[in-house]
Amino acid sequence: xxxxxxxxxCKAAGTFTTNQIKSAPVILSQRHMxxxxxxxxxxxxxxxxxxxxxxxxxxxxxxxxxxxxKLDISLDKVLAASTGVIGVPLxxxxxxxxxxxxxxxxxxxxxxxxxxxxxxxxxxxxxxxVDSKEGKFTVGGVAKGAGMIHPNMATILCFIxxxxxxxxxxxxxxxxxxxDGSFNMISIDGDxxxxxxxxxxxxxxxxxxxxxxxxxxxxxxxLNAVCTHLAKSIARDGEGATKLIEVTVxxxxxxxxxxxxxxxxxxxxxxxxxxxxxxxxxxxxVAALGRSGARVREERLDVYLNEVCxxxxxxxxxxxxADMISALGNTDNVFIKLCLNxxxxxATGWGCDLSEGYVRINSAYTT
Amino acid sequence: xxxxxxxxxCKAAGTFTTNQIKSAPVILSQRHMxxxxxxxxxxxxxxxxxxxxxxxxxxxxxxxxxxxxKLDISLDKVLAASTGVIGVPLxxxxxxxxxxxxxxxxxxxxxxxxxxxxxxxxxxxxxxxVDSKEGKFTVGGVAKGAGMIHPNMATILCFIxxxxxxxxxxxxxxxxxxxDGSFNMISIDGDxxxxxxxxxxxxxxxxxxxxxxxxxxxxxxxLNAVCTHLAKSIARDGEGATKLIEVTVxxxxxxxxxxxxxxxxxxxxxxxxxxxxxxxxxxxxVAALGRSGARVREERLDVYLNEVCxxxxxxxxxxxxADMISALGNTDNVFIKLCLNxxxxxATGWGCDLSEGYVRINSAYTT
Numbered sequence: 001x002x003x004x005x006x007x008x009x010c011k012a013a014g015t016f017t018t019n020q021i022k023s024a025p026v027i028l029s030q031r032h033m034x035x036x037x038x039x040x041x042x043x044x045x046x047x048x049x050x051x052x053x054x055x056x057x058x059x060x061x062x063x064x065x066x067x068x069x070k071l072d073i074s075l076d077k078v079l080a081a082s083t084g085v086i087g088v089p090l091x092x093x094x095x096x097x098x099x100x101x102x103x104x105x106x107x108x109x110x111x112x113x114x115x116x117x118x119x120x121x122x123x124x125x126x127x128x129x130v131d132s133k134e135g136k137f138t139v140g141g142v143a144k145g146a147g148m149i150h151p152n153m154a155t156i157l158c159f160i161x162x163x164x165x166x167x168x169x170x171x172x173x174x175x176x177x178x179x180d181g182s183f184n185m186i187s188i189d190g191d192x193x194x195x196x197x198x199x200x201x202x203x204x205x206x207x208x209x210x211x212x213x214x215x216x217x218x219x220x221x222x223l224n225a226v227c228t229h230l231a232k233s234i235a236r237d238g239e240g241a242t243k244l245i246e247v248t249v250x251x252x253x254x255x256x257x258x259x260x261x262x263x264x265x266x267x268x269x270x271x272x273x274x275x276x277x278x279x280x281x282x283x284x285x286v287a288a289l290g291r292s293g294a295r296v297r298e299e300r301l302d303v304y305l306n307e308v309c310x311x312x313x314x315x316x317x318x319x320x321x322a323d324m325i326s327a328l329g330n331t332d333n334v335f336i337k338l339c340l341n342x343x344x345x346x347a348t349g350w351g352c353d354l355s356e357g358y359v360r361i362n363s364a365y366t367t
Numbered sequence: 368x369x370x371x372x373x374x375x376x377c378k379a380a381g382t383f384t385t386n387q388i389k390s391a392p393v394i395l396s397q398r399h400m401x402x403x404x405x406x407x408x409x410x411x412x413x414x415x416x417x418x419x420x421x422x423x424x425x426x427x428x429x430x431x432x433x434x435x436x437k438l439d440i441s442l443d444k445v446l447a448a449s450t451g452v453i454g455v456p457l458x459x460x461x462x463x464x465x466x467x468x469x470x471x472x473x474x475x476x477x478x479x480x481x482x483x484x485x486x487x488x489x490x491x492x493x494x495x496x497v498d499s500k501e502g503k504f505t506v507g508g509v510a511k512g513a514g515m516i517h518p519n520m521a522t523i524l525c526f527i528x529x530x531x532x533x534x535x536x537x538x539x540x541x542x543x544x545x546x547d548g549s550f551n552m553i554s555i556d557g558d559x560x561x562x563x564x565x566x567x568x569x570x571x572x573x574x575x576x577x578x579x580x581x582x583x584x585x586x587x588x589x590l591n592a593v594c595t596h597l598a599k600s601i602a603r604d605g606e607g608a609t610k611l612i613e614v615t616v617x618x619x620x621x622x623x624x625x626x627x628x629x630x631x632x633x634x635x636x637x638x639x640x641x642x643x644x645x646x647x648x649x650x651x652x653v654a655a656l657g658r659s660g661a662r663v664r665e666e667r668l669d670v671y672l673n674e675v676c677x678x679x680x681x682x683x684x685x686x687x688x689a690d691m692i693s694a695l696g697n698t699d700n701v702f703i704k705l706c707l708n709x710x711x712x713x714a715t716g717w718g719c720d721l722s723e724g725y726v727r728i729n730s731a732y733t734t
Contacts, residue, residue, distance in 0.1 A: 021657030021665055051653050051665070053682030086650020087683050194654050269636070270729055277730025283453020286418050287561055290388030298388055298418070315420030316454050355730075356723035362637055363644025363722075 001098045002108075002115035004159055005040035005071055010201035012038035012079070013172035015179050017196035024049045024056030025080035026197055028064060032076050036168050039077040041159060041199055042067040042099070045116050045144070046084040047091065050194045059090040066099045081157050083118055083144065083195050113142035116157055119361055120146045124233035126226050130164075132218035135208025137164035139222040143230040146188065146239045156234060158183065158198040160226060164219055165204035167212040174220050175200045182227035185259065185349040187267035188238035198227075235350040236332075240357025244350060245275055247336045249294075252345030257294035259347040264292030265336060266351030276353035278328035280321060282310040289338055296340060304337040368465045369475075369482035371526055372407035372438055377568035379405035379446070380539035382546050384563035391416045391423030392447035393564055395431060399443050403535050406444040408526060408566055409434040409466070412483050412511070413451040414458065417561045426457040433466040448524050450485055450511065450562050480509040483524055486728055487513045491600035493593055497531075499585035502575030504531035506589040510597040513555070513606045523601060525550065525565040527593060531586055532571035534579040541587050542567045549594035552626065552716040554634035555605035565594075602717040603699075607724025611717060612642055614703045616661075619712030624661035626714040631659030632703060633718030643720035645695035647688060649677040656705055663707060671704040 014033050016026050032038060042063055049056050064078040071078075082090065113123040127140030145156030166174070179198055200223075211219050236244040247266045252258035265271055268288035274281040282303055290296055303311035306327055308319050328334065334353075381400050383393050399405060409430055416423050431445040438445075449457065480490040494507030512523030533541070546565055567590075578586050603611040614633045619625035632638055635655035641648040649670055657663055670678040673694055675686050695701065701720075 019654060019657040020663045021653050048650070051650055051678065051681065051683065053666075053680075055682075085648070086654060087678070088650075089683075194657055269725075273726050273729035276726065279731055281452070281454075283415070283418055283455075286388050287386060287453060290386040290561055296387045299420075311418065311454070313420075314418065315422075316418065316456075354726055356726045358636075359640050359643065359721055359723045359726060362640035364646055 001042070001044045001095070001102065002112045003040060003042050003067055003102050003104055004112055004161065005104050006161065006201055006203045008203045008205060009037055009039050009077060010203040011036060011166065011168050011171050013175040013200045015175060015198045017194055019194045019196070021051060021194045023082060023195040024052070024060040025082045026195060027057060028060040029079040029081065029197060032079055035076070037077065038079050038201060039073050040067055040071055041079040041081065043081045043116050043157065044090070044095065045118050047082060047088055048084045048086045048195045049082040049090045051087045052089045055089055059092055062092065063090070063095050066096065070099055079199060081195070081197055083116065083157050086194065109140065109142065116142070116144045118144065118146070119239050120144050120237055122233070122237050124230050124237070126229045128222050128225055130218055130222045134211050134215055134218065135206060137162060137206035137208050139164065139226050141226045141230055143234060145234045146237055156183065156193070156196055158230060160198070160200045160223070162200070162202045163204065163206040164202055165206060165208050165210050166202045166219060167210065170212050170216050171200060171202055174216060174223050177220060178223040178227040181224060182231035185263065185347065186231045186235040187263055187349070187351050188235065232350055235352050238352035238358070239361045240355040240359070241352030242355060243275055243332045243334055243353045245272070245334045245336065245352060246348060246350055247338070248348045249338045249340065250346050251340040251342055253295050253343040254345040255347060256345070258345035259349070261289055261292040261294040261338065262347045262349030264288050265338065266349040269354055272351060272354035275328070275334050276355050278325050280305055280310065280324040280328065285336055285338070286311065294340070295342060297342065300341040302339040302341065306331070306335050368409070368411045368462070368469065369479045370407055370409050370434055370469050370471055371479055371528065372471050373528065373568055373570040375570045375572060376404055376406050376444060377570040378403060378533065378535050378538050380542045380567045382542060382565045384561055386561045386563070388418060388561045390449055390562040391427040392449045393562060394424060395427040396446040396448065396564060399446055402443070404444065405446050405568060406440050407434055407438055408446040408448060410448045410483050410524065411457070411462065412485050414449060414455055415451045415453045415562045416449040416457045418454045419456045422456055426459055429459065430457070430462050430466070433463065437466055446566060448562070448564055450483065450524050453561065476507065476509065483509070483511045485511065485513065486606055487511050487604055489600070489604050491597050491604070493596045495589050495592055497585055497589045501578050501582055501585065502573060504529060504573035504575050506531065506593050508593045508597055510601060512601045513604055523550065523560070523563055525597060527565070527567045527590070529567070529569045530571070530573040531569055532573060532575050532577050533569045533586060534577060537579050537583050538567060538569055541583060541590050544587060545590040545594040548591060549598035552630065552714065553598045553602040554630055554716070554718050555602065599717055602719050605719035605725070606728045607722040607726070608719030609722060610642055610699045610701050610720045612639070612701045612703065612719060613715060613717055614705070615715045616705045616707065617713050618707040618709055620662050620710040621712040622714060623712070625712035626716070628656055628659040628661040628705065629714045629716030631655050632705065633716040636721055639718060639721035642695070642701050643722050645692050647672055647677065647691040647695065652703055652705070653678065661707070662709060664709065667708040669706040669708065673698070673702050
């Protein structure tokens with residue numbers, strides 16, 4: 001368990017799972033965030049508090065209430081998140097005993113990050129300091145997630161905090177932009193969790209020149225950098241993963257189709273398994289593109305694997321297969337580029353390889 | 368390699384992959400089938416003849432032409448299909464040497480079925496004899512497929528032949544109905560192959576009372592039985608699979624959403640991995656349903672695993688977990704039922720468990 005809290009009330013924005021089955025803390029956080037402000041977030045790992053009937057919301061409310069009492073703030077300024085097994089009630093005895101023991105400190109970011117891990121093997125954290133013409137401010141974030149990852153307008157658990165002074169209108173818009181280009185472009189297994197959420201709290205204590213739509217560029221850039229770093233960290237640490245796969249699509253009819261195509265390739269089990277085996281079986285990349293929905297004209301299509309052209313204008317390109325196998329074996333970053341040569345649409349997505357380890361982790365998760 | 372041929376010209380219908388990248392034999396077969404008739408199909412396994420540029424169609428035409436010459440029929444009555452690695456040209460030397468050696472016999476169905484296998488571990492074949500008020504006839508079929516299976520309006524390679532006398536209008540309609548309820552409801556890995564196709568040839572030699580829309584019930588039933596048997600055989604023989612998973616959705620808003628929901632659950636990697644580990648982690652079933660797009664009201668949802676209720680009206684049901692784990696371990700047929708209690712939509716889909724074997728088979732397919 002962990003609590004993230006701010007010295008002052010924050011402007012708050014969030015993105016939440018699009019799964020119709022929502023965990024109780026997601027429902028609670030959406031309600032409490034409706035006023036666009038918050039001061040603390042309480043999180044537990046190990047139990048998702050989802051699919052447990054009415055008990056779920058009662059437990060989420062109690063968890064938030066205990067946090068509000070501890071911090072001496074009002075209940076509706078507390079957000080909540082839970083991650084873990086679905087269909088099991090929160091162990092409220094542990095929650096009641098645990099919350100009073102938590103001691104918030106200014107140096108607790110790393111501990112917070114570790115507290116929310118489940119099947120993650122590495123913590124995911126980053127902070128960037130910005131010195132812009134609007135003044136100095138910091139944007140920091142932590143995230144967790146290694147399975148049930150295929151976000152759609154939301155993601156995993158991600159907590160971002162900033163001391164920047166940002167307008168209440170810009171905050172959610174900036175978060176959506178950043179999440180769309182980062183968390184919404186990763187996939188580990190095609191499953192979208194009922195617990196997915198991203199929180200952004202901004203307390204304004206940097207006292208910079210107020211940031212709004214007309215001067216939000218540096219803030220957006222910092223937020224994008226934080227979200228992209230965390231999203232890539234999650235993809236790289238996918239359950240059982242040994243490699244990060246980056247898929248760039250260029251020349252699609254438009255950006256929407258470019259995104260769709262990049263995600264289809266990055267999440268194809270056959271592409272992921274081939275990459276795991278250092279197998280340059282690029283036909284699977286093309287097959288995944290072909291079913292993505294994006295318009296493709298085979299005779300215009302160029303495909304690159306780790307910067308080596310494997311298909312040119314729809315025909316196989318000659319490449320040294322032995323060299324490619326050895327190059328794939330010597331890197332944990334695999335780059336796939338698809339040039340559709342149809343328009344200006346461009347997008348990048350991230351995934352990971354599919355290993356026996358993924359199956360092992362997930363075939364006995366609750367037993 | 369194998370050739371399927373009929374003594375007489377057949378009425379012919381087919382369904383083909385919706386992948387925008389189509390193999391050359393798919394393009395050839397679609398052209399030759401445009402007149403609704405055919406007499407032979409030539410098939411090879413090991414090379415898909417896809418993504419090889421203009422050479423692909425030239426090779427497919429030559430393969431069909433050699434078959435037409437051998438059988439002394441016109442080229443446009445020959446259909447073709449290929450399955451195997453994408454991006455590698457057909458080994459035409461072997462094809463040219465092989466076709467003359469093939470000797471069609473009336474008893475060759477099983478050999479045909481074995482000839483088209485790739486990573487399949489078991490042949491998939493069935494024939495049903497029908498004694499209806501329209502007379503006696505037979506419907507037989509064979510299929511192959513164990514990976515890159517997520518058909519959409521088409522499937523894997525499937526060849527169905529019948530001696531029934533059926534109208535040219537009913538034939539494609541009956542095939543679409545049968546394929547929609549069978550092959551289009553299975554998924555092994557979410558990847559749709561550029562080579563998918565289903566062929567139905569009807570030569571009319573049973574000399575039954577002509578079958579059309581008004582008296583097509585017995586024929587449709589036989590065709591459904593053949594397709595459902597073959598589709599379930601494919602799902603059960605999925606790469607690395609040890610169990611068949613059958614997902615039935617009831618009470619959805621309509622049939623379209625019921626189908627979507629059944630397929631989402633049957634193809635969820637997390638559900639598949641849990642089943643592999645005999646882990647009754649039903650929360651993953653509910654999570655997959657929730658992201659399927661079908662409308663769900665959590666408080667109305669009932670979920671059954673192997674006929675044991677695990678969730679009732681949105682809350683966990685008490686069940687004996689040890690008994691369930693042992694029951695899952697003792698069967699290779701797992702039944703999942705989801706009652707949405709919203710309407711009359713109903714559908715059944717099939718998949719298989721996700722094992723380390725799937726990853727092993729697919730991580731070194733070409734290396």
